[in-house]
Amino acid sequence: xxxxxxxxxxxxxxxxxxxxxxxxxxxxxxxxxxxxxxxxxxxxxxxxxxxxxxxxxxxxxxxxxxxxxxxxxxxxxxxxxxxxxxxxxxxxxxxxxxxxxxxxxxxxxxxxxxxxxxxxxxxxxxxxxxxxxxxxxxxxxxxxxxxxxxxxxxxxxxxxxxxx
Numbered sequence: 001x002x003x004x005x006x007x008x009x010x011x012x013x014x015x016x017x018x019x020x021x022x023x024x025x026x027x028x029x030x031x032x033x034x035x036x037x038x039x040x041x042x043x044x045x046x047x048x049x050x051x052x053x054x055x056x057x058x059x060x061x062x063x064x065x066x067x068x069x070x071x072x073x074x075x076x077x078x079x080x081x082x083x084x085x086x087x088x089x090x091x092x093x094x095x096x097x098x099x100x101x102x103x104x105x106x107x108x109x110x111x112x113x114x115x116x117x118x119x120x121x122x123x124x125x126x127x128x129x130x131x132x133x134x135x136x137x138x139x140x141x142x143x144x145x146x147x148x149x150x151x152x153x154x155x156x157x158x159x160x161x162x163x164x
Contacts, residue, residue, distance in 0.1 A: 009120030009156040016052055016068055018122075019085060019114070023066075024050055026110030038106040041099055061092040061143075062100050064107075070154065079159050083152035085111070093142040094134060104129060104146050111150045120157035124150045 008018045024039040042049040042064060049063035066087040072078055087107060091100040108127065115123045127150045134144040 009122060009154065009158065011158055012068070012070075012156075015122065015154070015156065016066075019068070020050060020052065020066070022110045022114045023087075023107050024048060026106050026113070028106075028109055036102075038103050038110070041103050041106070059090070061090060062096055062103060064089040064103065072159075076155070079155055081152075081154040081156060081159070083154050085150040085152060087148040087150075088132075088145045089148070090143065090145045092140065092144070094144060097144065100144070100146055104148060107148055121155040122152060124152055126151040 009015050024042070025037060027037055028035065038050070039045065039048060042062060043060065047060070049060060051063065051065045053065065053067050055063065055065050064087055066085060068083060068085050070081040070083045072081050075082075089100050089103050089107070091097060108129070111124045111127060115121075127148065130147040130149075132145045132147055134141055
C-alpha cells in the first residue's frame with residue numbers, strides 16, 4: 001500500500017503509507033553508498049514485502065508486517081494521538097538472521113529520524129526490539145521473528161483541522 005498524496009496525516013491510511021515509505025526508503029547518509037535499503041532487502045521495488053496487517057498465504061522470506069495502534073485520551077483538547085507502531089520482521093531459514101537484523105537496523109534508523117512537521121506532526125519518542133525465539137514443533141523450527149515497537153506522538157491533520 002503506497003500513497004502519493006502530500007497530506008501525510010490527513011487520514012489513518014495516509015499515516016500508514018507515510019510510515020511504510022519512510023521504512024522502505026531510509027538510507028543512512030553515513031553508510032557506504034552501496035548499502036542496501038530495507039526495500040532492497042525485502043524484495044526490491046517489484047515485491048516490497050512490508051505488509052500492513054495482512055501477509056499473503058504463502059509468504060516469501062524475509063518479510064515484515066506492521067500495524068498501528070492509536071489512542072486518544074483527551075490530551076491537548078483531543079488533538080493528540082498516542083500511537084504504537086508494531087512491526088514483526090520474519091525470516092526463514094535461521095541463517096537469514098543477519099539479513100533480518102539489517103532490516104531491523106534500517107527500520108530503527110528510519111523511525112528515529114522520522115519527524116513529520118507538515119500536514120500534522122508525527123515523531124517517535126521510544127522504541128524497543130525483541131528477538132522472538134524460533135518456532136518449535138509442530139511449527140516450522142526454521143522460522144523466526146524480531147518484533148519492533150515504536151511509541152509515537154501524533155497530531156494528525158484529520159484532527160487538528162477541526163479546530164483550524
